[in-house]
Amino acid sequence: MPAKSYKTSEEVDFVIVGSGAAGGVLARELSQAGHSVVVMERGPYLKQGDFHHDELAYWFANELMQANGVPPQSFRHSADEETDFHPDYPNMLYAQCVGGSTVHFTANYWRFHPVDFQEHTVHGDIPGAALADWPISYEELEPYYTQVEWEIGVSGLAGAHPNEPHRSKPYPMPPLPVKSSGVLFEKGAFELGLNPFPAPMAINSVPYDGRAACVHCGFCMGFGCEMGAKSSTLSNMIPQAEATGVCEIRTGANVVRVDTNKQGRATGVVYYDLQGRQHLQKAKAVVLSANGAETARLLFLSENSRFADGLANSSGIVGRHMMFNGGGTAGAFFEHPLNEYKSVQVTRISHDFYDTDPERGFYGGGGIDGRVMWSPIAYAVIGGMPGDPGWGPKHKDYLRQYSHFMYSSTHSTSLPVASNRVELDPEHMDSYGLPGIRLTYTDHADDLATTSFLVDRAAEILEAAGAQTVWKDPVRPQSFTAHLLGTCRMGNDPATSVVDKYHRTHDVPNLFICDGSSLVTSGRGQPTQTIQALAFRAAEHISRFAKNGEI
Known part of the structure; x- marks a missing residue:
């Protein structure tokens, strides 16, 4: 089946920004539910044969983290500290390609435990932290954890640990x-x-779902898998989304703004192509899955007369509570x-x-x-x-x-602290003249x-x-991380959260956010399986909203 291609003037059901852990799942689930979908990906569409074992290219030249329009990153430990800027050595490590960071991750897959969803109830206030309970429980998410393990592909042994x-x-x-x-x-x-x-690892121990078993080459962390044994969304969710015939993966698309109308509803996304031309892709609803740093930046870049401090930011907490693990x-x-x-x-x-x-x-x-x-x-x-x-x-x-x-x-754990935050960088601009990302974290x-x-x-x-x-x-x-969590946290109260328990923003009814930014607490180590469980759950509800005319 030839790859689907929509015109920018066509109003698709959903435009998804990002094709990684959450975006790939959402693309598969929404397109299989019959919705028309365009996935915006800044990076290239790499194939298994494109990956190699060149340590200098991947570890030192950051080959998988380079793409047209990648925003510069600066870092400081506190607002009183001078900003540190090293363009060749990013503080936030995330891949720029179809599949996102699931392409180069280590593939540790832990479920969060029940306590991770009710930290404030269990532990109470902690000075200097903004600890909060999640609006959902482990039991609510458990079926989706199982869905991740079986549909993404995870190797492990159930019941092997007493807790x-x-x-x-x-x-x-x-x-x-x-x-x-x-x-x-x-x-x-x-x-x-x-x-x-x-x-538990998201790597095939045996052939699974049409993909090969691991050959134990040793090049996992920081590398793409030329065997397809690593369970990235590049190797499973994205091809399955494309196979529906209603999902387009649009690469080289650098989204710089969520477009809104006078009624405050999202109408699509503005993006630059590889030739530097600007386009507006129209959509009935927008889903941001760009990661905990890029999603917050995009909301700030989408400010307007209604949202002077950033789109969907009436709470003032977009970008805050960054957690690393x-x-x-x-x-x-x-x-x-x-x-x-x-x-x-x-x-x-x-x-x-x-x-x-x-x-x-x-x-x-x-x-x-x-x-x-x-x-x-x-x-x-x-x-x-x-x-x-x-x-x-x-x-x-x-x-x-x-x-x-x-x-x-x-x-x-990494406690949510309000001063740990992503902001627009007033000094360092991207190739389009737009502010980069300034990260403050300690x-x-x-x-x-x-x-x-x-x-x-x-x-x-x-x-x-x-x-x-x-x-x-x-x-x-810490001064660098691959885990970017908490900057658009979930919650029931619009004054203290950005999205509700279904990942719909409190302020914009047809704008959804589902990625690491949605997490309320960090868990105790490995967040990817939880991000994907949330994505499976969100897709189910978002599709229901769309079919019931509730978006």
């Missing part, structure tokens, strides 16, 4: 084979009385070669410290895993033990240990305490596993 939340079905695929880091992580965790279990690492060398460069990043994890324990003195919790972290060149250039200057005899000794090396990585003290606690536990696991050398990387305030 796993309720699930209605097992995983569709068995866990991926355990690798050396998993064996050692498991050994150390068992020695300490913990409960390690096979890591906390994270830290402990490293180790072992006597025997581990050859960790092979296979997927993670095969064993622990959620023994997921829940809050008041005796620890802080609110947060999270998970710990065993992994490789660095591919060879990145290991040499970015890696290093504390005190290693990156050159000289000490660094050479470090390089010789590559095959004997593994990390234990921690993943944890970790809440509770988040740093959580990370320090988990890194200590990670080091203990490595020591119990028999490592010859163990070190803990310093825990510092």
Whole structure:
């Protein structure tokens, strides 16, 4: 079937901005429900054969994060701090291509737990944070978590951890084979009385849904999968959306504004094509799925006389409450070669410290895993033990240990803080003369305490596993992330949230937002499965609204 192509003058049912974790799901679901859909994607439409193992291209030249019109990013830890701007090294790491960051992600797939949806009820107020309950519960989202696992494709073992939340079905695929880091992580965790279990991964352990099984090449984090075994929306949702015959994937489309009429309704999106020509794609409804930074920026760029501070921003909280997820690492060398460069990043994890324990003195919790972290060149250039200057005899000794090396990585909470925010950058403009993104972010003290606690536990696991050398990387305030969450949070109260529980903006009835920006809290590590579960749920309700004339 030839690819669908709509004229910009045709008023389609939905225009979706972004084709990543949420946008890809929404495109598939809405088009399969019979709605006409145009997906706007700034980047190119890459195929499996376009991906390669060039570390310099992907890790250092940011090949997957480059596209026409990508806004510049600047960063500061507080409003009192001078802005840091390094155009070649973005602080927010997201791919620019069909499939978005599901193309280059590590593919860790955790469900949030019930407590993650009722943090304020359980924990109360935390000074300096804007903790809130979600307008939906885990039980409401559980069927959609299951839908993600079966329709996106997730490998794992149900019931493998004693505090796993309720699930209605097992995983569709068995866990991926355990690798050396998993064996050692498991050994150390068992020695300490913990409960390690096979890591749920959105990577095929066996052929699934017409896609190949993983061949264990080792190039997952930061790379596209040439086998199609990684369950990106590029490999599953997008082709299925196109197969309906009513969905167009429009690449090279840099959306810069949501167009609205005098009644305050969205009428479509304004975008630039690769030739720099401006167009208006008309639509009955607009869905923003551009990520927690880009969606907020687009709302600010769409200000008008009705919304002087940004479209759908009567609450004044668009762009606020940015959350990263906390994270830290402990490293180790072992006597025997581990050859960790092979296979997927993670095969064993622990959620023994997921829940809050008041005796620890802080609110947060999270998970710990065993992994490789660095591919060879990145290991040499970015890696290093504390005190290693990156050159000289000490660094050479470090390089010789590559095959004997593994990390234990921690993943944890990130409290929503109002001053952690995305704004339009008054100094740095994109290629169209529009403001870039200024990110202000510093970790809440509770988040740093959580990370320090988990890194200590990670080091203990490595020591119990028999490592010859163990070190803990310093825990510092974060300045970069691939998790962009919370800037257009869900809620029932229009004064304290941007979208309702169905992802409809409180202010504009035919404008929906569904991506990481919708999250109310960060969970304790890996948000992608929750983002996609929300997208499956949102699509169901949005389609119902459309068919009932309620948009």
